[in-house]
Amino acid sequence: MGSPLALTLGEPAGIGPDITLKAWERRKELQLPPFYLLGDPDFLAQRAKLLGLDVPIVATEPKAAAGAFPEALPVVHTGVTTTALPGRPDQTSAASAIASIRGAVDDVKAGRASAMVTNPIAKAVLYRAGFRHPGHTEFLAELAAVNGKVPQPVMMLWSPVLAVVPVTIHVALREAIEQLTSPLITSTARIVAASLRHYFGVARPRLAISGLNPHAGEDGTLGSEDDEIIAPAIATLRNAGLDVRGPLPADTMFHEAARRNYDCAICMYHDQALIPIKTLAFDEGVNVTLGLPFVRTSPDHGTAFGIAGRGSADPTSLIAALRLAARMAASSS
Template sequence: MPAKPLALTQGDPAGIGPELTLRAWLERRERTLPAFACIADPDHLADVAGRLGWTVPLRSCCWSEAGETFAEALPVIPLASGAGRAEPGAPDPATAAGTIASIDRAVAAVQAGEAAGVVTNPIAKSVLYGAGFKHPGHTEYLAHLAARGDAEPRPVMMLWCEELAVVPVTIHQPLRRVPDLLTTELIVETGRIVAAELRSRFGISAPRLALSGLNPHAGESGTMGHEDADVVAPAIARLRAEGIDARGPYPADTMFHARARAGYDAALAMYHDQALIPIKTIAFDEGVNVTLGLPFIRTSPDHGTAFDIAGRGIARPDSLCAALKLAARMAAGVVTDAVS
């Protein structure tokens, strides 16, 4: 019996998600992709394929049929007709309900044991906000769907490629706010989640975490700031006391060359660009966004909707394909050859 398929959301139908989905299926054999089913409006996918001149057989089906269907046709878990209707490059709040419904059904499929993990195509938060979406973003909405009672899991963003896994402790915050937001408790909580997920999802029995300093030269003994000694170092000590192999704080400018990367399984950086610059330099097209801390697997391409090129057939599916492959490896619990 085929392995459970991955649940792929449609993303914003005016963006590049639909064409990436189609192209990933067309290249499924040469890229050795795992089976996936897209939760989308099949009429919209057919329209996008027709505009691009691509022959992609689509088959509306249920989850139990998707694995066997994948070899010969793109399995589609159908949304209501018209739910994804959009002109490429012309985002429309009228499509928000379909975008959200696709996410809802992907999570429900994983929770019901029908799908192995969730892979999300890019959404545009501004479009959802225009339709009354109340959550800060995609990840927070997934945490909301995963909540049990009033308790929501705390999601942690990891950026992953074959050569590097990196976690920003603070994410989409103005740089001037980072020192105030960065606390020992936040770093410890993030480190715990990363270590636990590397064990359970990536098959690493004793994860090694390298933590960057906040300041240049990790503060250089206090001459360039005290946060590294007062906030980051105590967090590392607490993680080590809990049996987690945490090291640092290291100067961020020397953490990401090949020899340094060989010494850890994941790097924790203190702010957004400190984490994302190295991975986007190493793997701009193949990076994957992984959400740790959820009770199910979630990966996504490390890029946005790219409305400016949507519908032209030039968007590269590399990151989506990497996200699909990583989700399947995480479902198997073994990614050790990729994070080392």
């Protein structure tokens, strides 16, 4: 039996615990890969009781998790007691979320887990506790550093109908434009192409690269970045043998006919990439961090404090993240 997936707790006051319990309930029906949660077993048992779910919780170690998975939800204790109530983060929230992430990274790096899947975090809660990273993606890159060298993390949002990558990630729009450079675009595209080949079996990835400005700059009349930054990056990528198109007007890249022409859309900033995929595949979308020495996926939604603990949270995106993590892990084994 192969190594199970390591699933993080996420923000304990959010819906992460809810969708974890619901996903485990559907393990046999959907033939889900074995996974274990890193968190507080008592906390999970209390949330299951609150939701009226008959989910046995077993405290275990990663090596025993796959064997326990068919009959109980395996939980590996992080050593942090969690007390947050649904919709009400407390003083244990940040420590619980961070300990779970660190534990999952340790497990996947050591081979105790085949890949890691992360439940949603509440960035504002973490920031108030002194967390200094813009988000999950950047924190994972630091944890993945080898000999002080931090890999470039690339955030892909994947679904059966669309895959997108923002070149700049969790920064204000003004800062995103300041960060945008030809080398950043080319390094991002190279990581995407390599990952599509390695994890998704795309022999010759087709990349569509968006412009930054309306109409991709309209020949420089609506901004110079498309001609001065994006076009040179595309030329470099083509000279390296990659199948790249662009810069393309972002407003015409995502209709059905356009999507048939590429395997991944590379966009210049966060919302330019995430709005179309969340419109087309909100429940099926999966957040994938490329460029790391291990596989990491996540549901493509937030903590949803307003519905936490009420039983209405939909586990579809988490289930998709679990399945994709197992698929990617199998491709790299």
